[in-house]
Amino acid sequence: MAPELSAAPAYTPDALIAEDIETYLDLHQRKTMLRFLTCGSVDDGKSTLIGRLLYDTKMIFEDQLSALEADSRRVGTQGGALDFALLVDGLAAEREQGITIDVAYRFFATEKRKFIVADTPGHEQYTRNMVTGASTADAAVILIDARKGVLTQTRRHSFLVHLLGIRHIVLAVNKMDLVGYGEGTFDAIVDEYRAFADSIGIERFQAIPLSGLAGDNIAGRSAAMDWYAGAALLEHLEQIDLAQDGPAAEPLRMPVQWVNRPDLNFRGFAGLIARGTVRPGDAVRILPSGRTTTVSRIVTFDGDLPRAGAGQSVTLTLADEVDCSRGDVIAAAAAPPQAAEQFEATLVWMGEAEMLPGRAYWLKLGTQTVSATVQPPEYAIDVNTLAELSVKTLGLNDIGVAQLFTDRPLVFEPYAISADLGGFILIDKVTNATVAAGMLKGALRRAQNVHWQAVDITREAHAAQKGQKPKLLWFTGLSGSGKSTVANLVEQKLHAMGRHTFLLDGDNVRHGLNKDLGFTDADRIENIRRVGEVARLMTDAGLIVLTAFISPFHAEREMVRAMLPEGEFVEIFIDTPLEVAERRDVKGLYAKARRGEIANFTGISSPYEAPERPDIRIDTTRETPEQAAERIAEHILGVWSPDL
Known part of the structure; x- marks a missing residue:
């Protein structure tokens, strides 16, 4: 008598594969995301480093690897080694000159974290591109060529990284293979950089000796530098704790992006919550008008929420019919941001033409757009000596402090408190080109004390x-x-x-x-x-x-x-x-x-x-x-x- 067949297995091989994929995707979704940039002087090896990270994390497809091998042979790399910079330097002009011009963004992931890295230009002419890459970064990897040490552009990029509020800084001393992996060389560079970092207010940074080309201390510890006891670059990036930077515990700030009015029965205000949390019933204040009301609902595509926090895009409905439109800010009623028309700001000039004091530019801050005039600079900053220089205007890549006057109240917070409500760009009204990035330091005192006097004869x-x-x-x-x-x-x-x-x-x-x-x-x-x-x-x-x-x-x-x-x-x-x-x-x-x-x-x-x-x-x-x-x-x- 034949044995009785057992019941069919609960999962077919295809089902098991599908389940594994679903589990993998779920785990992948739960990974935190770290945005970081690489910066430094020309030819410090930024593109090579990123290419090595992509290679070591197996983020290169076979056809890309084949193309990289062919390109490396064509440019004639030493010993037939792969030229990892070619994975990132996409512009023909960059390959011809051996420099990075544009900002190149790349995604890669490990078992612990997802990453988006911005490869930013090292040449002084393209400092403005570096500012673009830094504007959304959580961390910065500042590269130094071990043969050259701390250069002017190293100082400029470090100053900008600190100015833009990036607190997680890695000092990557690259090309250690070209200096015999010498510990003394590494220590001298770190000491020189630490002296400069202290002078501009950088409180801490992680120094790592590495070689992007050879792969030393990139994905794993290098035997060639056994004197270094710290983490490899990738391990350190995986360990950066972003939770301490989270704005969830702060007062609510939600710039209104648009008024959602699909029909006469619904009126909501859509936007991305920049800081804080909100719940139905919370008291809120609409700025700059100052009107107060309460939140009725938190509406999303997937249904109403009992609570929403920083980083979520939602639509809020309010209990009262208040005047609220794009550019307004919905904030916690008890702790609202300020609104003013005169400010002191730090400017990074990005226009080819010099700043023209008194000219009106468009100022975009979040969802707000106002007309602003820039006064003659109070001073420009020498990034080498940190001296405050007396100047009449600002030119390409100059950094200075100036006063701004806007044509109507601007809802803001100092950049040191909130990048969302303190960081802005200036746009030329004629060419529509972005000419400056800026950080608001605060409102001028007189801006809060001068008011329009009502008159009877209109x-x-x-x-x-x-x-x-x-x-x-x-x-x-x-x-x-x-x-x-x-x-x-x-x-x-x-x-x-x-x-x-x-x-x-x-x-x-x-x-x-x-x-x-x-x-x-x-x-x-x-x-x-x-x-x-x-x-x-x-x-x-x-x-x-x-x-x-x-x-x-x-x-x-x-x-x-x-x-x-x-x-x-x-x-x-x-x-x-x-x-x-x-x-x-x-x-x-x-x-x-x-x-x-x-x-x-x-x-x-x-x-x-x-x-x-x-x-x-x-x-x-x-x-x-x-x-x-x-x-x-x-x-x-x-x-x-x-x-x-």
Whole structure:
């Protein structure tokens, strides 16, 4: 009699494999993530180190390994060794020059932790790229070539790492194989770096001797350096404790990204919780308005939550119908952040063009976007000596401290407390390029003590008394274009019609209000800013103001436009070709500028940014000043007074 067959196994091989994969994915999901960057001077071996980490953690596919072997043979590495830098240096220009230009992000994982590493440029020209990589990092690996020691760029990157609040720092003394794995060399470099680190406030760092090319002290301890008793690099990165950095126990801070209004029955405020925790029933304050209410629900795609904390993206519904929109911050009612309009900040200048004090830039902080003007720097910082240098502006890669004025209250916390509410970027309004990264140090005391004084006679009342609508007629054009002539004729016509006017002329203003200003780009910007403020006050009084200024920069003309209510700023471009303006030059200014006797002369040694879409364009080669004035007056009065 045949034996009775046993029951079928509960799991088929495929099911076992599927279960193993599911278990693996679950364990992988539970791993913590460490974001770190590698930085240092040129050719310190950052890309090679990252390539070695990818190789040692088996994060290279067979086809990638084959390509790496082929590339290594093509570039002719010594002894046919793999050139691990080729795994990371993706740009052709980087391979040709042997340097890293862009920021390259790579993912790898071990059994204990997941990692995202940013390979940042070492060349001084690309320091701004390094700042980009550091902005989201939890830790920094600062590499030093054991043959060269501590260099200027080592100091600059260390200063920036500390400035950006990265507290987990590894000093990786690389290429130890090229100095015979000498303990004395390692100790001398560490002592030199420690002296510098102490001077800038870096309290602790982990120094590791290694060789990225040979793999010493990367994934495991090296027998070639038995004098070193510490952990290998990968082991140390696995052990970094991020829990101490967690913002969960701090007061709630949630910048609002958007208002979720799918229908009339639901209105929620979506955002990423930057700090703290929130529960239904918690009292919250909406900033900058200061309105208070309580949280009704914490809504997510997977359903409502009883609690949410830092790092979670949620939608909060509130008990009351409060005014709240993108850029506002929902905070703990009992411990809200500050809101101010004047700040002191540290700037890392990233623009090719120098900072122009007084120019308005877009300032983006989290979900907030405001217009901000930067004042002349208080000082720049020499990263080698840490001396505070007296400067008039900041250039590419300069680090300095300056004051910022915003056009409306900005909700913030000092960067030392919160990178989310203290770190910002500046954006050029014309090119839309990011020109600076900044860290707010605090609000200026006077920003909290100066308030608007309420008045009973409004600008509407002033205008009604004069029987007109206030306007600012902004005449712009080259020197000698005829701005003052046409503006004077327009004012005569308006005055004859009983209009209340005032003409601000460029030359006349420089005899009094702006006599302390020169003709550098920064002084030109300040000149226009002051004139714009005066013109705004005059329109508040109900006047029709006419200004005749070269005003060469588009950004400053738009800055003045933004000072006034919609439709009150009228840009009038007196369009005269340069050669025609030179022929009309009765003062001989163009001739002097051509001879180099006048610096920063618009059209010759300083640019003029012509309006692209002026409200009125006057071609003085086709119209006489009288015809132009007649056309401007008719246009303006036709817009303002339908009865005329």
